[in-house]
Amino acid sequence: MAAAPFEAAEAVPKALQVVGSIVAPTTLLTALFVYFGLMYAIGYYRYFGVNYTVLDLPTQGLLILSASTAVMPLATLAAVMLVSLWIYRLPLERSSDRVRRWLSFTLLPVVAAGGAALLALVAAETLLRLRVFPPSFPEGRGISLSAGVVLLAWAARLRATLAPTGAAERERATADTATPRSVFALARRALLAATRPAEPDHGPGHVALTVAKWVCLSVLFGVGLFWAVGSYALRLGPQDAQGFWANLRCAPDVVLYSEKSLNLSTAGLTEEPATSPEGAYGFRYQGLKLVPQAGDQYLLLPADWAPAARPAIVLPRSDTLRLEFIPVATTGPGAC
Numbered sequence: 001m002a003a004a005p006f007e008a009a010e011a012v013p014k015a016l017q018v019v020g021s022i023v024a025p026t027t028l029l030t031a032l033f034v035y036f037g038l039m040y041a042i043g044y045y046r047y048f049g050v051n052y053t054v055l056d057l058p059t060q061g062l063l064i065l066s067a068s069t070a071v072m073p074l075a076t077l078a079a080v081m082l083v084s085l086w087i088y089r090l091p092l093e094r095s096s097d098r099v100r101r102w103l104s105f106t107l108l109p110v111v112a113a114g115g116a117a118l119l120a121l122v123a124a125e126t127l128l129r130l131r132v133f134p135p136s137f138p139e140g141r142g143i144s145l146s147a148g149v150v151l152l153a154w155a156a157r158l159r160a161t162l163a164p165t166g167a168a169e170r171e172r173a174t175a176d177t178a179t180p181r182s183v184f185a186l187a188r189r190a191l192l193a194a195t196r197p198a199e200p201d202h203g204p205g206h207v208a209l210t211v212a213k214w215v216c217l218s219v220l221f222g223v224g225l226f227w228a229v230g231s232y233a234l235r236l237g238p239q240d241a242q243g244f245w246a247n248l249r250c251a252p253d254v255v256l257y258s259e260k261s262l263n264l265s266t267a268g269l270t271e272e273p274a275t276s277p278e279g280a281y282g283f284r285y286q287g288l289k290l291v292p293q294a295g296d297q298y299l300l301l302p303a304d305w306a307p308a309a310r311p312a313i314v315l316p317r318s319d320t321l322r323l324e325f326i327p328v329a330t331t332g333p334g335a336c
Contacts, residue, residue: 032074032225032226032229033062037061037233039234040233040234040237042234042237043237044065044238045241045293046238047241047307048299048312054314055293055295057294057295060294065294070229070233087154092158092162093161104162108158108162111151114148114151115147118144118145136235138232138235139227139231142223142224142228143224143228145220146225150221245305245307248289249328250336252290252326255288255326256286256322257274257284257285257321257322258281258284258320259280259282259320260283267302267310267311268302268304269285269287271284289303290323297314297317298317299313
């Protein structure tokens with residue numbers, strides 16, 4: 001029995017069972033969405049000069065942030081993984097001699113060299129502190145780690161599948177028995193018997209070693225996956241925040257009423273006295289915009305906010321505050 005079918009038939013299911021006992025597929029998917037939302041929130045609110053921790057975003061809020069931005073990247077990643085599994089499970093052992101020679105001398109070196117090169121690039125940037133990946137593509141490090149691990153695993157399978165086993169030698173030896181027994185035929189049989197490779201050891205120790213190898217590969221692939229997802233989210237968050245700022249004038253105007261004075265003069269806001277029938281709110285602030293977020297805070301920006309020019313305003317949601325929203329003009333010159 002060849003080593004590759006053994007690994008595919010026994011080691012991989014056991015490795016998946018070990019990994020699955022730790023992280024179920026649905027748990028992994030949820031963790032990816034939550035992690036993406038967390039990294040996205042860090043980059044998005046940091047653009048406004050706000051630390052995301054003060055917003056007290058719940059897990060549902062992180063999932064909401066990732067729902068509109070992480071679906072397509074993760075769907076693309078899942079499709080690539082599915083195609084990779086199909087390619088990995090191709091029955092290469094049934095290929096013709098011509099195809100096997102091409103796989104051995106062309107595809108196998110290319111796959112092995114590609115996987116080693118990707119891992120070398122990651123090591124050069126992380127260990128040697130060399131600038132390998134462009135700043136505009138930080139997720140390349142995680143993608144290279146995961147892709148390099150997959151390519152090396154595939155190269156190992158190709159090598160095990162295409163490696164000659166004792167079957168071919170046994171067939172040739174059997175064919176020799178049907179011919180007249182000459183001195184040369186007997187010598188050849190003896191030589192084949194002496195150089196015949198031993199059958200692979202499928203004992204408990206070999207199984208444990210193979211399972212451990214596949215578990216390590218799965219962990220490395222998962223590390224690269226989270227690395228790529230986090231880097232992509234950190235890059236996408238500030239980009240979306242910048243887009244929100246570019247269209248800030250089109251967001252509804254917010255009038256803030258407060259029971260007590262908030263002293264928002266540093267944000268360029270004028271404090272006005274406010275009167276209400278019940279007299280619950282004594283102060284009024286105009287010229288604000290609300291940044292949507294799912295925490296227990298209000299994140300407000302002055303209408304003329306600009307990066308590093310005016311501070312953002314974070315206020316806790318309470319009965320002492322009231323917000324009024326005024327839609328901006330949708331018709332006429334300069335309409336949104």
